[in-house]
Amino acid sequence: MTREPEGRRFGHWARDLKVTLWTLIVPPTIWAAHFLFCYLWVAVTCAKRPATALNGFPLATLIATIVALLGIAAAGYVARVQSQTPGDPPPHEQGTAIDRLRFLALSTRLLAGLSFVAVLFTALPVIVFGDCR
Numbered sequence: 001m002t003r004e005p006e007g008r009r010f011g012h013w014a015r016d017l018k019v020t021l022w023t024l025i026v027p028p029t030i031w032a033a034h035f036l037f038c039y040l041w042v043a044v045t046c047a048k049r050p051a052t053a054l055n056g057f058p059l060a061t062l063i064a065t066i067v068a069l070l071g072i073a074a075a076g077y078v079a080r081v082q083s084q085t086p087g088d089p090p091p092h093e094q095g096t097a098i099d100r101l102r103f104l105a106l107s108t109r110l111l112a113g114l115s116f117v118a119v120l121f122t123a124l125p126v127i128v129f130g131d132c133r
Contacts, residue, residue, distance in 0.1 A: 069116060083109055
């Protein structure tokens, strides 16, 4: 029995997943959770101790940002693999199941890219300001 390389197994697993409207909202949901974490944590920290440095918060933001970016990148990778499913060339305007899959996968890919940038811009103020001004 031959073993497939790790990357090929993951790609095969990603190809077998079903892309639905639920998977379409994964990247923006990750961004929204990251956004809420960052801004609520700063609000609570600055309300308790105004005009102080955000002790430990840049590290927490960095960890949350890395986790969010990894989740969005994984969703984008699955969508990329799904969007490369063989079939008719774009535009995917037929009512077939494969065209719907490729359209949803492409939409998920685009939302993953947008969410990736949004997470970076959400974390930027904490990195730039670092205190409760």
